[in-house]
Amino acid sequence: MNTLLITGVTGFLGGAALEKILNDNQPVNLLLLVRASDRAKGLERVKENMRKFNIRDDKLNALTEDDILLGDLGNPEDFLDDARLNKVTHVLNCAAVASFGNNPLIWKVNVEGTLALAQRMAQVTGLQRFLHVGTAMSCAPEPDSLVAESAEFRENAEHLVEYTHSKSTIERLMREQCPQLPLLIARPSIVVGHTRHGCQPSSSIFWVFSMGLMLQKFMCSMEDRIDVIPVDYCADALLMLLNSQAENGEVVHISAGEENSVKFADIDRGMALALEKAPVGDKYAQVSYETLVKMRRELKDIFGPCNERLMLKAMRLYGAFATLNVRFSNDKLLSMGMRKPPRFTDYIARCVQTTQGLTIPEQMAVDFK
Numbered sequence: 001m002n003t004l005l006i007t008g009v010t011g012f013l014g015g016a017a018l019e020k021i022l023n024d025n026q027p028v029n030l031l032l033l034v035r036a037s038d039r040a041k042g043l044e045r046v047k048e049n050m051r052k053f054n055i056r057d058d059k060l061n062a063l064t065e066d067d068i069l070l071g072d073l074g075n076p077e078d079f080l081d082d083a084r085l086n087k088v089t090h091v092l093n094c095a096a097v098a099s100f101g102n103n104p105l106i107w108k109v110n111v112e113g114t115l116a117l118a119q120r121m122a123q124v125t126g127l128q129r130f131l132h133v134g135t136a137m138s139c140a141p142e143p144d145s146l147v148a149e150s151a152e153f154r155e156n157a158e159h160l161v162e163y164t165h166s167k168s169t170i171e172r173l174m175r176e177q178c179p180q181l182p183l184l185i186a187r188p189s190i191v192v193g194h195t196r197h198g199c200q201p202s203s204s205i206f207w208v209f210s211m212g213l214m215l216q217k218f219m220c221s222m223e224d225r226i227d228v229i230p231v232d233y234c235a236d237a238l239l240m241l242l243n244s245q246a247e248n249g250e251v252v253h254i255s256a257g258e259e260n261s262v263k264f265a266d267i268d269r270g271m272a273l274a275l276e277k278a279p280v281g282d283k284y285a286q287v288s289y290e291t292l293v294k295m296r297r298e299l300k301d302i303f304g305p306c307n308e309r310l311m312l313k314a315m316r317l318y319g320a321f322a323t324l325n326v327r328f329s330n331d332k333l334l335s336m337g338m339r340k341p342p343r344f345t346d347y348i349a350r351c352v353q354t355t356q357g358l359t360i361p362e363q364m365a366v367d368f369k
Contacts, residue, residue, distance in 0.1 A: 003028070003029040017239060018030075019055060022063075036070060052197070073116075136328045139187075195342060201231065218284075226325075233342060256330070306360070
């Protein structure tokens with residue numbers, strides 16, 4: 001039986017992958033990297049996250065303290081000597097500091113710690129696959145483009161945030177310093193919500209759409225397209241890729257692609273339908289960031305108590321991504337037999353339902369930790 005090491009299992013994507021494994025009773029030995037003071041507390045952290053995915057207790061009880069590897073990619077030296085790593089056959093590396101804020105741990109975890117893990121696992125004789133989860137945005141895509149699946153990066157590319165810069169850098173370093181690693185790189189596009197659980201597991205990024213429509217103005221146009229996938233589709237794709245015959249070093253997008261990406265106008269109509277109200281439609285205005293800054297004093301009237309400075313920072317960062325109008329080719333994944341992804345608008349009502357009662361500042365906290 002294979003032994004699968006999952007990092008980031010207390011997060012959104014790692015949790016969705018474990019949800020799939022537990023619900024499908026997949027025959028695999030698990031080793032779950034978790035930050036905690038002891039294995040019992042580590043196990044409880046995993047279970048606490050899995051409850052957000054509505055995992056039944058009998059499924060959760062299949063997890064034991066023996067499945068827990070205590071550690072943190074911020075301090076990899078504390079767990080890399082664990083002998084159980086020598087029995088690992090597959091790695092699903094979901095762990096990362098995914099904050100769009102200026103978190104000082106971004107480089108330490110996403111680059112230094114991840115590289116140390118890759119170097120350690122490259123020494124494991126029986127390792128068959130090291131599946132690293134990057135981000136499609138790590139290539140700093142050109143605006144208004146369909147981005148091909150390529151390991152090449154534009155030199156001196158300007159990254160909008162340190163997070164995408166770190167993800168680009170670690171891909172390059174693993175290729176250069178771990179040539180024997182059975183590396184496969186998955187680059188998800190924008191992961192928002194879950195087709196069944198909506199935003200219950202995480203409200204990450206969903207608030208951006210709500211914010212723009214509440215403002216009735218943002219930096220993108222209603223005709224701009226956005227490449228969004230649900231976390232459960234992404235998790236299904238990752239588990240398929242773990243056992244695929246993809247060549248070492250290959251890059252695969254997990255994305256909506258040209259066909260299933262959606263316009264902001266589609267999102268407006270989908271959210272309006274879920275809320276049983278009229279869409280913003282013609283009342284919406286595409287504006288510059290400077291115009292949004294001038295509205296600073298109005299933000300509390302629109303969103304309630306909030307940190308105006310953080311709200312404006314969020315608008316600047318996410319507005320810059322929204323105006324790119326990029327889609328990411330998913331040809332490789334579909335050619336491997338993966339089903340087509342759902343459109344964001346297919347499950348947006350569930351996201352709306354599960355964020356009712358939460359303010360925009362409450363929802364966005366997960367992305368600025």
